[in-house]
Amino acid sequence: AATAANDTIRVNQLGYYPHQEKIAVTDCRDIKTFTVTNTSTGQTVFSGKPLYSASSEWSDKVRTILDFSPLKVPGNYQLTIDGKYTVPFSISNQALLPLSRAALKAFYYQRCSLPIEETYAGKWTRPAGHPDTQVIIHASAASSERPAGTVISSPKGWYDAGDYNKYIVNSAFTIGLMLSAYQAFPEYFTKLETNIPESGNGIPDLLDETYYNLVWMLSMQDPADGGVYHKLTTPSFEGFIRPEDCKQPRYVVQKSVTATLDFAAVMAQASRLFTPYDSHFKGFSEKAIQAAEKAYAWAAEHPESYYDQRRLNSQFQPAISTGEYGDRNAQDEFFWAATELYLSTGKSMYLQDAAKYAPHQYTLPVWGNLSALGVFSWMQASAQKQEAGQKFLPGLKQSLIHLADSLIQGADVTPFHAPYGHHTQDFFWGSLSDQCASQGISLIHAYLLSKKETYLNNAYRNMDYLLGRNATGYCYVTGIGFKSPKHPHHRLSVSDGINEPIPGFLVGGPNPQPQMGLPAFTCAPDEAYLDQELSYTTNEIAINWNASLLTFSAMLDALAS
Ligand code: G3I
Ligand code: 9MR
Missing domain, CATH: 2.60.40.10 (Immunoglobulins)
Structure with a gap:
């Protein structure tokens, strides 16, 4: 045999x-x-x-x-x-249906500040971890309204990865990519149910799941100036312990241009895509677009505020050694944010910026290069909007085809x-x-x-x-x-x-x-x-x-x- x-x-x-x-x-x-x-x-x-x-x-x-x-x-x-x-x-x-389901369900298990219930999680049920209602403003993030040591509340969201921290850059990319699939195939997602607490509420589970993280993201914006803290983190990675046993203090650190633009982009995109469900999400679309515009304005005034953890640690205490998500080029973030803001508001200043920051080439979507997310949204836009992007959109489409040809070669x-x-x-x-x-x-x-x-x-x-x-x-x-x-x-x-x-x-x-x-x-x-x-x-x-x-x-x- x-x-x-x-x-x-x-x-x-x-x-x-x-x-x-x-x-x-x-x-x-x-x-x-x-x-x-x-x-x-x-x-x-x-x-x-x-x-x-x-x-x-x-x-x-x-x-x-x-x-x-x-x-x-x-x-x-x-x-x-x-x-x-x-x-x-x-x-x-x-x-691939079981894979789509499992891949979306995985986000539920990553939810922070929430008990993961047996009804939805089976044997992977667990108590809530990290309430994040007592988060400290790190010295690198201090302002006159919020001096170092001020306590803010920033609950919910997803744990980033194998660690328990929450990083805006990666969160925004994650939702932006998921929404790129949603906007291309909305009917598919109305049927993709994953047995989460919100399932059956008439909203696609993908939107319910991303909402859990969007709500956290909103709390990461400094209401005074619109800038967005780069991450919410313990000073160093926790050990391999249960979330409910974690006792290290959690901080929000320096506002960065990349986090702020990624936030602006994803809030503008979500504002547009959540609009049909606004009676359920009660004013979220309006809140999100306002937050996005405010964030974009901050970024335009701080285009060089990159997150550099080494430099941060040379100036401030306590030292931070968790994931950096560092990126010293914000052109692609500007392009993605300007794109989503234009597509959601129709304001010409955002169209001008999208054209100004449009990349010459299509590149793969990854957390450190977000221009593809802008391209995907342009490709889903109305014919009239696409016409407005004629200075750069045809070239980007051509570049996507060119890349596809080289990949399959x-x-x-x-x-x-x-x-x-x-x-x-x-x-x-x-x-x-x-x-x-x-x-x-x-x-x-x-x-x-x-x-x-x-x-x-x-x-x-x-x-x-x-x-x-x-x-x-x-x-x-x-x-x-x-x-x-x-x-x-x-x-x-x-x-x-x-x-x-x-x-x-x-x-x-x-x-x-x-x-x-x-x-x-x-x-x-x-x-x-x-x-x-x-x-x-x-x-x-x-x-x-x-x-x-x-x-x-x-x-x-x-x-x-
Ligand atoms: O070296 C490659 C290069 O050859 C390749 O062409 C290029 C393509 O983009 O990537 C290059 O650099 C890599 C970089 O990520 C960009 O992808 C680096 O080698 C690699 O070390 C770096 O890894 C990142 C890692 O953090 C270390 O900074 C991962 O992308 C990133 O996903 C990961 O993120 C961590 C968080 O910091 C903390 N939480 C867990 C999370 C996952 O591991
Ligand atoms: O667990 C951490 C993981 O999420 C990060 O991707 C990785 C790189 O930043 O670091 C891991 O944490 C390790 C730390 O860097 C060094 N000490 C051991 C930690 C756990 O393995």
């Missing part, structure tokens, strides 16, 4: 759509044939020969590509190689049959989100623009990579697939005393950069991954990474249904 060897054959461990290209990759050499049998009937329904073999520039491993795309009937199957090795997979009309013959994963530069901290999923999202937008199927086909390939068709054989999302991360760098998952990690989280993934305190990797870059709690450079989780996962999955699922 053939042995189940999930490391010998790599497939998308969640499932393929009937119409989708279906590829498996194996390390076995000299394969002659492979067969697919239907698991319930035992019948052989497909047999084939390898398509091609290939190696990466850095590896002597030969990967062989098996194509069973002609198989289109939904069901559960086994793929078997030369009668020796076998792997399960499935075909379904809603292949050669993907047909790579070791994992995908645009992602065959360049050394593809692997760095968070690259499963910031490269693999971001490429996928960009390819989908290129498809929406051009209707060229090959862009969509290649987006599916990157999704297959995330879900198991890759060098380590991991499906990189907790709780999904037959081989998934069990030990993420995630304080909530580590401290809860439950064996399984909290489900639905994308981990950072392979990253050959050495981490202090851990032995350096000697393997290929695409294998530089450790499923260990200590490995924050490969195995942390983060809200922005889950936003990429959700956006990627939801857009593919929306297009398939």
Whole structure:
């Protein structure tokens, strides 16, 4: 009998759509044939020969590509190689729906200041952590109205990642990306229910979930001048303890131009998209647009107020050593904010600024480069608004298509049959989100623009990579697939005393950069991954990474249904 060897054959461990290209990759050499049998009937329904073999520039491993795309009937199957090795997979009309659900649900588990209830969380129920009603103004954030040591209230929001802090730059990117999927496929999200406390209230769960964080963000704006504190944080990272046991004081630190612009952008965008539901959210849209305009005005007056933690620590006490989300270029933030403010208010000053700060090229959406979020919103705008952006929008669309063309170039013959994963530069901290999923999202937008199927086909390939068709054989999302991360760098998952990690989280993934305190990797870059709690450079989780996962999955699922 053939042995189940999930490391010998790599497939998308969640499932393929009937119409989708279906590829498996194996390390076995000299394969002659492979067969697919239907698991319930035992019948052989497909047999084939390898398509091609290939190696990466850095590896002597030969990967062989098996194509069973002609198989289109939904069901559960086994793929078997030369009668020796076998792997399960499935075909379904809603292949990615469970992933979209899990990726959105993950945000609920990250909620700060709220008990996570058994009705919604099952065994991952936990008491509330971090009320954040007594947050201290750090010396770096002092003003005449709010001198250092002043106490403010800034509850709710999501924990950023494996740590318990809340960072405006990353929060804004996260919501901006999720709203980019929502504005492209609103009907899809009216049906995407995730069993959160708000489910069934007539509002898409995606809006309810993001609202929980938007409310926190509003409290991060200094009402006196409109500037936005860069983050709410403990001076140093907490240990691996339960949220309710954390006792370190929490601070808001210096206002930064990047945080303030990201805040302006996402508030303006949310103001527009929440308007149809304003009777429920009671005045939020109006509050959000006012906050956005005030923030933008502050940023325009403080264009050089970057967040530089080293400099901050040379001037102020206590020292802050948590995540920096540092970025010394605010052009893209200006572009995104001016774009959203124009699209929501129609004021010509914002259109002028959008034109002034428009990038020359389309770049992948990542927390440190937000211009793609502006491009996505422009692409969803009315024909009349798009006409107003004619000075720069056609060039950006062209640049998106150009990038899509370069991404898919050669993907047909790579070791994992995908645009992602065959360049050394593809692997760095968070690259499963910031490269693999971001490429996928960009390819989908290129498809929406051009209707060229090959862009969509290649987006599916990157999704297959995330879900198991890759060098380590991991499906990189907790709780999904037959081989998934069990030990993420995630304080909530580590401290809860439950064996399984909290489900639905994308981990950072392979990253050959050495981490202090851990032995350096000697393997290929695409294998530089450790499923260990200590490995924050490969195995942390983060809200922005889950936003990429959700956006990627939801857009593919929306297009398939
Ligand atoms: O080096 C790559 C370069 O090769 C690549 O082309 C480029 C693409 O953008 O990225 C380059 O730089 C990386 C940078 O992120 C930008 O992505 C750095 O190597 C990498 O060290 C840096 O990692 C960031 C990390 O913090 C350290 O600053 C991650 O993006 C960021 O997600 C992560 O964020 C942390 C927070 O600070 C704290 N909370 C947890 C969270 C997740 O780990
Ligand atoms: O847990 C922290 C994680 O969220 C960050 O991404 C990472 C890099 O800033 O740092 C982690 O915290 C470690 C700290 O940097 C050094 N001491 C050990 C901490 C926990 O592993």
